[in-house]
Amino acid sequence: MAAVRVEAVLAAAEEQEAEKRRSITVEKELELEFDLGNLLALDRNPPPAAAALRGAGPRREALLRALARDNTQLLVSRLWELPAERAGGAGGPLVARLPEPTFRLPREKPPPRPRPPTRWEQFARLKGIRRRRKTSLVWDEQAKEWRRRWGYRRAGGDPARAWLAEVPAGADPEEDQFARLRREKRERVARNELNRLRNLARAHRAGRAVPAAPLHPTGHQDREELRRVARVARVSTASLGRFQPRLPKEPAEPPSRSGGKKRRFEPLLGNLAAERSRQLELLRDMGSKKPVLDITRAVNKQMRQEEAEAAAHKGKKQSQRGKRGRRQQRPGRSGKKSGARRQQQQQKPAGGGTGGR
């Protein structure tokens, strides 16, 4: 008796559970595809009979709404199964953590390209110079308070209102010092601007050397690049561009740089004046005392190369060791350079400034 009753009770409980679950279960032929990161559901099942949908308004709307309800139920069930927590303490709203979106959508803009290092950055890497974090406020002794390093109310007073300009030892006493300071500032600003533009041009050139985005007009290309790309496109046929018709404004003969030959020779009886000047120049170079090979430059280049190798080697070792890099100056380095300089000075006493190179 008891056993029967227990079975009946269990069966009744299961019935109740199934009843509850029925309200949220949906029967579908094919499973839906979900992308919860985008709150997206894709239903591959063929839609309900086209005839039914072609019919009158309200019936179609009802059918569409039923379909939408089923799909939304499935999507919401999946979303409620995600790990959820109460945001903002115990009383806050229930918040589910969404996974990363999986549906691949095209980007808005191409991914950023890393810009090549500037001349200073290359030098700093070579020498192992690190950036020092400067404090934004500096103690001003005169005003006895913390002031900005530069800008409005800077420490050290406004440079435009400086009323005293010392004449440095060895300068012309008639010279206007204020004018000199202004001129030097202008020159510094101009030099900085020039270097910045040079770095930009170098980055632009380096970026262009990679034909990674092949043959698509981006609107940021200039004439030279487009010409080069057009030339590449014309030559990329099976017969290497021999039978390609030309565009209306394209030049007839392709101005090839070498004319198909690797070495170029001047014609025998051509420009007599040019030939004469060339021969005279050759004789002049042969007879002059100044060597054609600039030894200073060559030695500096060699030293730079060695330093670069040493820095690269040390850099590898350092990254293995940790962040605490070299802080002290190595005495050996300056020894090398001064040694070279002393050597050069012995060779060319009248050579003038050698270290300036």
Add this chain to the structure above:
Amino acid sequence: LICCYRKPKTKRAKRFLEKREPKLNENTKNAMLIRGGNANLTVTAVLKDIYAVKKPFAVLYKKKNITRPFEDQTSLEFFSKKSDCSLFLFGSHNKKRPNNLIIGRMFDYHVLDMIELGVEKFVSLKDVKNSKCPEGTKPMLIFAGDMFDVNEEYRRLKSLLIDFFRGPTVPSIRLAGLEYVLHFTAVDGKIYMRSYKVLLKKSGCKIPRIELEEMGPSLDLVMRRTHLASDDLYKLSLKQPKALKPKKKKNISHDVFGTTYGRIHMQKQDLSKLQTRKMKGLKKRPAEKLAEDGGTTPKKSKSA
């Protein structure tokens, strides 16, 4: 390039430019809604409703712009560059193509894909007298119908619509705030777009039962012309930089049953000095220890 050599002179200008430059994790895409030369009331109403749906991430141009996107794309690209929008919806009307909508997206300020749709029936937000959901709600998107997978043009349209209505990408979402759903059905050459407000009703268990209430714009669309990007350009636009790929954790593996295994790499151990259980009987006698140490006495004598 002017943008390169002219530096911004104020911090505000610098922030403005930084917002627009290409980034690893991109901003949410903005949409521009443009009226064509002869846009009629229907098309204007459609644009207004879609602007309401996409509110903070859309720009609605009030004036009419006399252009033809399929013939000349330069004016669209100019607008996109000025307002930093990569999605657009252009509405126009003429005898040959009544109630025309051109939906499209840009890559690097150039047109990537454009699909022309005709609006056959339109029910606006104002016509449906029900309660609406708050502005800026992230909608749930559902696509029904096998056409969206079989046909290449429909597949691109699906991708375009997801891109358009997706909204910002969020790490977590409030479960009670799932109020808005956009349902697209592709049947018989037509695409039915319906928007519903979601009501969560009590069911016996944790997961609520869904009831839908019609709300918001509903459109019956027909596909007309398309201008899809070539395969390699599309692939180029899909490319994600490597830095965004999730870093794989090494030395961790899973087996079929869900157990996680880890690998630890240890140095070589000297097994003779291994510490095992203490057994009193095996303890070294003082005499043996002495012999090992090489004659030094444990007690050192104090030297004077």
